[in-house]
Amino acid sequence: MKEIVEVAVGLPVPKTFHYSIPEKMRESLKVGMRVLVPFKGRKVTGFTLDLMDLPPEGVKEKLKEVEEVLDEIPLIDPQMLRLYRWVSDYYLYPLGEVIKTGLPPGLHLKSEWILDLTPDGLRRLEQGDVDPVQERVFREAERCGKISLKKILKAYPGEVSKSQVFLWRRKGLLSLEPGFEGREVKPKFEKVIRPTGSEPAQPVSKKEREILKWLEEKGEALYSELTKRFNAPSKAIQSLQSGGFVSVSHREVCRELSVRPELKPYPKPVLSADQEKVFHEIVKGIHSKQFSPFLIHGVTGSGKTEIYLRAIEEVLAEGKEAIVLVPEISLTPQLFSRFEDRFGEALGLLHSGLGRGERYDQWRKVWKGEVKIVLGARSAIFAPFKNVGMIIVDEEHEPSYKQEEKLKYHARDLAVLRAKHCDATLLLGSATPSLESFHNAETGKLRLLSLPERIEGKPLPRVEVVDMKGKEGILSEELKGAMGRTLEEKRQGLLFLNRRGFAHFIFCPDCGLTFKCPNCSVTLTYHLWDRSLQCHYCDYRIQAPGDCPQCEGHRLRPIGTGTERLEEEIRTLFPEIRVGRMDRDTTKRKHSHQQILKGLETGEIDLLIGTQMIVKGHDFPNVTFVGVISADASLHFPDFRSSERTFQLLTQVAGRAGRGTVPGEVVIQTYCPEHYSIQRAKEHDFIGFYQEEAQFRRALEYPPFARMINFRLTGNSEKRTETAATEMGRIGQALLKKGYRKGIEILGPSAAPFSKMRGKFRWQMLAKGKSSRMLHQFARGVAERLERETGSTGVNLDIDVDPIFVL
Ligand SMILES: [Zn+2]
């Protein structure tokens, strides 16, 4: 039996640790189980990675012991551990934290400092012998009984420090002890009542008789079922139980999903000739039982979803499981309901919009193999299936597949990797594939399957581009004309404007004042309905002033247009039409998007105004008109992918038009009508766009023609962040001299495009190169030396590996 265990702790530490296994645990501890281990004076949860007889060389003899084994069965499959190890290595992120990302939040268990008042502290509080800060903290501690130190520090940011609290402890005013805060989500149990079959020897009441009869007919019932049928049955059940007529046991049940959309039957359509061809290729891939990666390039409305559904049927018939990733599941209730109609109980759902308990239950169902398909957002790529036969990434070009915080993984890239590890079939689908994926198809790493036409021979919409230079107002005559015609003919329209609020900002023409966010380097957006100025990055908000606070002028003016102003403009221009609006402001409440989309479906809304929320794969047959108010915002975004993003947004939003029997019409307003992103979107010419964009990327050596890592520094102090950035630049140059010069080019360091965000100053440095291995080595070198030289200055280094495939 092995005596040593390698553990990854769920903390931001770069390496793994070894512990010795106490005799009594040796038999039960397996790889993939969670353990409780001592770590720097605390107890933390760790994940068992490996078991061995002797500690590896270089590890000191005297190892600490595992405190407790938390699982009875391994929680993590060896195959998943392999994936996690790869992710940790590739994204340069601590392994324990990677594993945590893949588990539902309720499963984390970590000891924390728990604060409690001592009798002395309590007496001082009662006698008022405390300073104002103490008074607030002590009152909170008294109110809560026990409270975690973390919560206290969070509740009074900037007022109370950790060292202060420890000082109070030394003075005997409070105690701090390790404990657990926040419980695991518990499995939900319910009572099951069964008749025992014994004859009543004593008389029972009429109600008891009725219940018993009902139970005998049913065989057994959950307590919740009983309460639906009988009024207040608990007493009767008790009496039946004590008389020996029924037995009561507990059974684990799953929480019902609260976000079930309305179920609608979707008849299984006949495949078109193109669909048939594509499907046939995929089936060959499935039956080959080898890693078979495909890119399905299908224009909007070409019937990709039906192909996914049939491919999954095929995979299930092989006794395997399927993972389906979609960009934002809460925005696509139609898709969910189609999957549910086809697969019913076999379908599980995993995304962050679910409640904690729901998510935990869904995860467990996957883990136990009770469902065979998981539909979910990016984190569903970590679904704990053990026998994956297919992974589908719908709208594979969507930026939301990349997590931008903490572990900066790209779910599409992990899909490629996981499918490869399990010899599964991989389907990436899009009307506007990412440059990376299409490049991989060109070089033969992905097999390209095309659906060049819409189903049932429906034409793609006609697109008109309107040059807004020298034009007054928000809406051009062309757009108003096309929209008016659509609405007159009792059809529906969408207006796309990718900015919420009323105006971009307000401006004083007398002194030039604009209002900036104190935490971020952006202007505050003006919202008319509550007369506020808001930051869309950090949620800072203030009341908008009536007069200019600088010069007391009376002419403060809103500049630029957001969805709120557009809605007002439309209501003035077309008072008779019914307008809906879908953006972050109108969809704060749960289910509000579903309600808005339903309004469009049932015809209660004639025109829907919205941000990129309306771009997603909705399918409304009566929508024949789409207007794009300004194609320019995304075009001028400081990112090398901005042209690609613009082309994708325009093509996708235009694709919402004319999916029914009447052909669609699209009007795009822009100040750059000649730009190839706009021209190619107008012509529905993805290949043309790809070729033009690829030329730029190749010339400038950007992905997919090179690999890239962004080193981002953030800190509270402007000076220190800048100093660390200079230091990072120096380290980078020094490493180049040491042999990286041939393969790596450095850009920067320089202030990031938004140089201040949420109160943090930001600098960045880009490294580009052809060899991923070399780039990773270089990144590790930079991180290690920077840590050594500027370790404790409060400046944080974040490494962002640009998504690119690993085929
Ligand atoms: Zn002014």
Ligand SMILES: [Zn+2]
């Ligand atoms: Zn802000």
